[in-house]
Amino acid sequence: MSSTQQLFGDYGELSLQANGGMIGPAKFKLPGLDPIKPLTCPNWHDRPGAEDWLPLIKNLCGDFICAPYGAPEMSEALPQNWKQNPGEKITNDNWFHGFAVNNLWDVQIDEGVPTSGQMICHPPTSHPFEQVSRKVSLLPDGPGYQVELNIVARSDIKFPLALHPCFLLPDQPGSLNLEVATAGAGWTYPVSLIDENAPVAINARFDGLNTVPRIDGKKMDLTKLPPDEPFEALVQIGAPEGEVRLVYEKLGFEIIFSYDAQLLPSLVIWISNCGRTEAPFDGKFRTLGIEAVAGAFDLGPHVSTSKENPIAEEGISTFIELSAGEKLTTTSTIRLQAL
Template sequence: MEDATTLDNERWTLKWPHGVATVQALGGMLAPVRFELGAGRSVSPLHVAPWGDDPEWPGLLRALRGEWPCLPFGTTDAPPGLPEGFASKVADDEWRHGYSSNHMWRCVEQTAHTIKLRIDYPPESAIDYLERLVEAHPHAASLTVTLTVHVRHDVTLPFALHPTFAVPPEGVEVLACPYRAVHTYPVAIEPEFSQILRNRRFDSLTKLDTCEGSFDVSRLPLPQQTEELVQLEACQPPFVLRYSVDRAEVKLDWNTDDFPDAVLWISNGGRNYAPWASRNFALGVEPVSGFFDLGRVVTPSADHPLASRTGFAFTAGTPRIIRYRLSAAAY
């Protein structure tokens, strides 16, 4: 199959009385989205990477944006410096966040309120194909996404959704949702800039210890240049963000039977190389069945609180349907 950088990244748009939403072929990514809140007010909560759509960059980096599914989820190279008791393993393909994140989906149907996409996986993959339906609520500032997964044989894979939210210079409040604990990444994501203490458990997003104090990530952006990943154990959505300048609350809701946790990707200018160039500010809120983004390449120690997060079980001949919702309201 041709590389995504050589193909046209087609886009399809939904317009309804309460918003406008665009879906692109690459990754099936949803963004930008603008929700109309009434009285002339609106909010555009999904992030679009500052380099836009640049075919110089391969795979998902070409036009990184918004929300999309990742199957199998995660990186394809085990990071160096894993803690004692952790073991590395080899990923079964080269596609970070899965084949579907790095290749073009095709639109199979569009109506006034829906866009339906499909992508077929390579014949050697355990996954056969994915279908993705983006549906606008005709009477509300709300989008429902339905993902249907078809597999060729029974398989358990790390699996996540990848909603990525805008972090404007004026800030966003991370009201989040109830959770059991915050677990920090086992290594430094960006050794020059990542600061939260590694492989720790904390009680709150408001106090994540660093070598020089602590971070309160309930309001972004942070004053320090950094790049962090944490996993919220046992989330109880909806996950709520408040854009105070727009006087809007944005909610992400999902089924915890599908995704018991959420990985938060705090991108705060902490990647100084191209294409990031210290200019990417975003918050990924990634409902997940797995161990961070490491499930394909790392087995955590048996006593780690997330050691049981081995992935999502799929059964051949039984399509698995996952639904989740993104919405906004004025406050």
């Protein structure tokens, strides 16, 4: 079976990847506009040295899920208030962002229906998940797609979860408006991300995305993207409404990402604007990750399953709990429309 299967519909096409169960590349049509490729797929998997990269990075493309979300071990560099009463490690899952996104899935297009397909991951029998699957369907009434995620627990488990689409970040500074319905206050990343090109203050609070603190003491507006500098940042905000709009004013369209905010009550926003200089990013990579999460950043199960992490202490859930045999189902939608 091919490692990639293709969905086709009246409004565009979408690839389903066996590597990591990723969705993308995607290409959609809107009247009067050139074909739109809304997802980031760098296509660097065959570069020299790629066999040594984490599979998630090697095969990075578009829209994927992280279960469990984040690092398998807790960073000792974390401030003390992020390390209080840590939760337990996920048994037999030592992958960053989880086994599923770093391994192969079975991918099949629904028979006679080229607009929908199934993606299924079967973790090893020692893993606490019995099955992770995604049903992907092109929207019938316009450009975009819907994803139904199902996770079946093999054993009792508490884990952080993220839906992790990576969207187009345009070249022109400030040409993308990021609009989060009833966005709450937020947190900056509690440790240093990279040695350079990371100007956001470390381990700080902010009232809104338009007043995010910088290391130099100034504020910056992360609702107008990209910044006019090489830049790498992760911030997290409460997002109780479950809808994000990415308005590409110069390109003439917007993307609406909607999801279940009762299950995934906050957003981690990853802005990568040519800030990472190591391979494979090479100071050229751009993306806007809009991660709908039940988690405390990507700090992993130890931090996220603690009810004493700073985000959980403010009443925002940072993990999901399943009993053996229990099935979690959640649906998300990505839709494009003209301005």
